[in-house]
Amino acid sequence: MKKVVVVGAGQAGAALAAKLCNMEFTGSITLIGEEHVPPYQRPPLSKKYLLGEMELERLYLRPESFYAENGITLHLDETVQAIDLKDKVVIAGGEAIPYDELVLTTGSVPRRLPGAIGGELDGVYVVRGLKDVDAMAPEFREGAKVLIVGGGYIGLEAAAVAAKKGLQVTLVEMADRILQRVASPETSDYFRELHTSHGVNILEGVGLDTLTGEGRVSGAKLSDGSELDVDFVIVGVGISPATALAEAAGIEIENGIKVNELGQTSDPHVWAAGDCASFPYKGARIRLESVPNAIDQAECIAENIMGAGKTYVPKPWFWSDQYDVKLQIAGLNTGYDRVITRPGDKDGSVSFWYYKGDELLAVDAANDPRAYMVGKRLIDGGKSPAPDLVADPETDLKALMQA
Known part of the structure; x- marks a missing residue:
């Protein structure tokens, strides 16, 4: 009986396991996740969930009962320490779990501010998982002063939620304009006007020099020499593919876990999908940090595990909700x-x-x-x-x- 082990219980991992079930895969499926809850949607976390408009259970991609009912062994709150490619096992919680096909859907990790400039002070948050959002939720008190570092979509979405909750919001973007890396000046102009109309103070071409405070953040010094009083800080300066586990195992890395057009890594029995994976596209190698890509790529790999030999051709699309x-x-x-x-x-x-x-x-x-x-x-x-x-x-x- 073929054993499929999936490391990473996010959108891609859950999609792959469900697709195998839909295709009447007769082997065993093990899904391993670091968080204590079953796979859930991330996009509503920093919006509807943080605003109190969505209950935790509504975030779940499937009811928890789905996994047992479909023969999926779900390991929650468990970290994979290592992958042994030679013996085809993953080490998790001190246990060696054998696989015939291993799928890495480890996602990405948010970039944090260095400790040397105050990144480790209390009251400094990133937006990635449930734990992050639960930790910052009590900070969203009307009138509180929040500094948002980074004018990409993560930072702008956080600014929109904070403004809707009645906070005093300042957003700093080191580049010349918000969304500079991902969008045109026209799109940047549209969203700058949208945010300023809701009272957000956007500072472009201004970086963060240092955060100040005794144990907990209380202020910020900016590159233009100005200083701000802050009650808390949200850092939205991008994400990096979670490749450490694959790299330690000797799997090839290139802007993420390098996979071929089928989704296989440098080891043909190890596959990767979602934010962590880079794949060939139009003569280049890209990563797509999006929910649709995570689902589509994972489902393609599920088909290929079943022998389809299908080339993954992405149809890129994304979305962002602000106000x-x-x-x-x-x-x-x-x-x-x-x-x-x-x-x-x-x-x-x-x-x-x-x-x-x-x-x-x-x-x-x-x-x-x-x-x-x-x-x-x-x-x-x-x-x-x-x-x-x-x-x-x-x-x-x-x-x-x-x-």
Whole structure:
């Protein structure tokens, strides 16, 4: 009987185990997770859950009973210490668990501030898991002063929740503009205006020099020489793939755990999916930090464990919820050289279309689901409508798919 062991009980690990069950896999499935709760959704953690609009059980991807009912052995609150590739076992909780196929869905780890600048003071938080959000929740008191370090989507989503809860919010971004690494100046402008309209103080081109306080953070010194009083700090300066376990086992690492088009690592009986894995795409090697990628890649690997020999072809899409705005992103904008702005049908709705020459690469759609859906279908189908057609508000979006 084939033994499949999955290390990492997040979105990718849960998707892979469920897919194997749906395909009537007859072997054993073991799912090992470091947290004390069954696999859960992460995106609502820092939004609806933190706002008190979603109960813990509603975060769960499946009821806890699902795993036993489907023959999945679930190891919670357990850390894998090592992988022995030669003997094909993982060491967890002092126990050697044998595998025929091992899947690493270890996810990512948030980057933290160095201790030398106050990163280890009490009251300094990152946003990643349930423990992080539960720890910071009591800080969200009306009128409290929060400093958010980092103007990417993590930082902006945290700022939106804090502003909605009535906190005094300052966000610092060391780059010239928020979202500089991931979005166009047009998208940055849209979200800057959105946040400032909700009272968030955004400081761009300003870094954090040091956090101050005796045991607990109470202030911050910024690179422009200014000083702030703060009650707590949220750090949103990106994530790194969780590769330590794979690297220690001798598995090849390249911008994450390196996998081939099937999802196999340098050891053909070890696979990787989700935030931790880098894979070949259009002549490059990329990682996609998104829920859809975690699910799709994991399900593809489940099929390949069953012998499908299927190449993973991602269809990148992402989303971000801030205040009453839902941003939906289709495609990857890497290498764009111009952006077409298209007003939406409703107040405040807009879409930004990224082109490289005449090729449509990506679409950012803010409260404009129609633009998102059309853009996604065009990109998935390899179609690129003329930019002047996209720019013309008289152009029927659906007609673009026939263009």
